[in-house]
Amino acid sequence: MRIAGGIFAVALAGLVWAAPMAAQPAASFEERDFLSRVRRLTVEGRRAGEGYWSPDGNRLVFQSEREPGNPFYQIYVLDLNVGETKRISPGHGKTTCAFFRPGRPQILFSSTHHDPESRALQQAELDFRASGQERRYAWDYDPEMDLYAYDEPTGTYTRLTTARGYDAEASYSPDGEWIAFSSMRDGYERPLSEAEQKQLALDPSYFGEIYIMKADGSGQTRLTHTPGYDGGPFFSPDGTRIIWRQFDEQGLIADIWTMKLDGSDKRQITDFKSMSWAPYYHPSGEYVLFSSNKLGFENFEIFMVDAAGTKEPVRVTYSDGFDGLPVPSPDGKRIAFTSSRSGGGAGQIFLAQWDHEAALAAIRLAPSRR
Amino acid sequence: MKRTHLSRITTLSFVAGLLAGPAVLPSQSQTAVQSPTRAHVETLASERFEGRQAGSDGARLAADYLVSELTRLGARPLPGQDDFRLPFSFTAGVKDGGSSLTLTREGAAAARFAAPSAVQALSFADNAEVSGEVVFAGYGLVVPESQNFGYDSYATLDVTDKIVVVLRYFPEDADQQTRAILSRYSDLRYKAMQARQRGARALLVVTGPRSPNAGEVAPMTFDTALAGSGIVAASISGEVAQALFAGVTDRSLEEVQQSLDTANPHVAGFALPGVTVSVTTAVERQRQTGYNVAGYLPATRRLALPKPWVALGAHYDHLGLGTHGNSLARGEEAGRIHHGADDNASGTAAVLAIGEALRGEPRSRHVVLAFWSAEEIGLIGSNAFVTDPPVPVEEMAAYFNFDMVGRMQENKLTLQATGTSPAWARLIEQANVLAGFDLQLMADPYQPTDVASFNQVNVPSLSFFTGTHADYHRPSDTAEKINYEDLDRIVDFAASLTRRVADLDEAPAFTRVEQTLMPSGGRSGIRIFTGTIPDYATDVKGLLLGGVIGGGPAEAAGLQKGDVIIEIAEQAITNIYDYTYALDLLRIGQPAKVVYMRGAERRETTLTPAARR
Structure with a gap:
């Protein structure tokens, strides 16, 4: 779940929010300047999101809530040349955040299916819904969540992490040898102060930090140490940097950062004074797509900014509600994103053609940051 | 009246030539780049078909064209029929005798x-x-x-x-x-x-x-x-x-x-x-005969699947010269031929082109290609079909309807009636991965098109629609304004869906879509909602129900398709108008007595009106 649950929990709690800051840059664009043939890809089920491309661009892996017995996300692979969709996660428990491994027929995701309580939790959620109540959408950062690698030829799962605390939001390096992920294990592994214990009960995402490990799960190393939720790490196309989003301590403001694989040379890419998150590099490496609620607390739009973050971000989407989790295809000509634009409030995955040249031109025109 | 006579002669000679071979098809179609729909639209929307008003010579010529196309496709007449034409009678006008x-x-x-x-x-x-x-x-x-x-x-x-x-x-x-x-x-x-x-x-x-x-x-x-x-x-x-x-x-x-x-x-x-x-x-009601046209491409595999039929349909009638009330012609346009290229030569062409795509392919269910008449005056043709169906409606796995599919803009395709089966979401998702439409999904099957007739008899349905436009119901709805490129993409998409449904082991389940209602006691000006669907095409004394809206007050009152309401709130009802006026006497949330006939039996019930959304 690279959509930080806290974002929605806080948004729905209706906290006071400062008015959007400075006006948009002077250059004026429309969605159609960058996106064409926008269309909804997923239809089945209550919601779907986080679509990531296979390295050859022929498949998409995503999470969706679409099977009657399980009210939580499972992981599906969609063959874009045929239209067939297949579940690759075990089918019970909660899962999230899938990613194709470059060079090997494996798919990474997070799951709680090893938890003996997982089926009981499914039933409890189903009963809750059957009672007619509607839960405010909130991701619970289940501490049982651990990383798994699914091997497509054999259909077997290899557990890569075991630490108590939410391990998720994982992705492979371009050579397929490294995994960056977010973990909240810091909230469970060491003695906590009274204030920290309260914080853990209220919102464990405060303890979210970025980690890196080898693809087999060995050598797990912590890279970030600031209070507040660090998550959603992805590697740059050349494999030399990690990009992620860092929340402030209160969990209201988030910005995009990058760092080297050893955690050094941390650089802030945005200072957008809003919740800016879900960054993903364009395969050209020249710019980054991300989403932000800059224009209204519950109106997330996709923005883009040059990879070094020297410019003001440029707005990409123009539709009310949620537009986020932008992921360009490996050839850089298409984009998958999650949107609520089809109505009903819940997100579905959308596809569009991406105009790389128009994006570059718009970024060139953007004013410098500050 | 020479003028009419002359035009009749020219149209007849045109069709005679048409049946002889493709050489007399409009010249544009010969140069068109292999669009499977263009020639059909250009033919049906041409002057010669005079707007295809149900019961008119133009509609008969259109039926002849469809019969010749079904013949060419190798379709068979429906079981028990020896002709593709399925006649039904309807009232087309009144005069003083x-x-x-x-x-x-x-x-x-x-x-x-x-x-x-x-x-x-x-x-x-x-x-x-x-x-x-x-x-x-x-x-x-x-x-x-x-x-x-x-x-x-x-x-x-x-x-x-x-x-x-x-x-x-x-x-x-x-x-x-x-x-x-x-x-x-x-x-x-x-x-x-x-x-x-x-x-x-x-x-x-x-x-x-x-x-x-x-x-x-x-x-x-x-x-x-x-x-x-x-x-x-x-x-x-x-x-x-x-x-x-x-x-x-x-x-x-x-x-x-x-x-x-x-x-x-x-x-x-x-x-x-x-x-x-x-x-x-001495009122003379002019009864006329309209013709649905239907045939089928038989299954090639003998698998004995449940519900062995899939039906594709489009109405081919339109407004003629627009003299019967539905026309939106303005000023000088009034009385001219309403070409109906989008409404609904486009849907008719789509069904023919899907048939063309499916012919010669293996399939496990029979595929009906149906063309309805008298849609424009109240879904009369499709209603006649489902009321006395040549193929039992219980044996239909699905019905796909095409009404106004020729004016796609910005890749947006509306699919209506998606709520009629839980099977649709997956099938639509799969087929659209390749088709790539920006789909607008609407669960509601209570639409002013023939899909409503099939929903009433519990057939899982979908209706394809590309939206209305400034030429709607006007003479200017002409063939050159059709977006053939995207119409042909719809044909591919619908053919893909048809193949999938034709080969499903389990037929799609039917779900009755509930109409969501506002709580009663709403704002003033909101109209009463009773959830009845009047059958407009009948001479029955009273209000014959063509159906009731799922979840509506009428359904809650136990009313059903075929019931004839003869009294509501102490007001005698002899026709739809009495009923409409009687609605003024009802109050939202206040129960009203309803007397109705079910067959020969007189019954009473209580209906509590709700507010219309």
């Missing part, structure tokens, strides 16, 4: 009026000869008590067994607000119902000397609700009215009208002294 009025005054010779300009039946009149004394009842207006607006032209009158004379329209000099209220109740059908309910034997309507069209008889208008109003009703000329009022010596008809025109509710009507009248009405 010789109504008359005889006026008898004491001590004078009887005067008989029979010219159409003097006496003409109202189109909803019952045919009979009645006679009696005459009562003038002002404008014949009654505003229901529920409106809290006191106006009743009959308040001081006893019209039992009388002939009632009323003015057409409503008080001419009333203020805007009063006019707004009174105009709602000035429809002649409503006036006839009020007279009937008070025991009158006939209603005579005169256009007052102070009104527009003064002294002229009211035209007979085509009415899709065909049932009579239960009373003899005619309109009379100013001359006839003068003769009736001859015994009123203290004031003229014009002065009488003037006293009423302020809408003062205390100005009463009166009996016309010394005169009796005998009225004979």
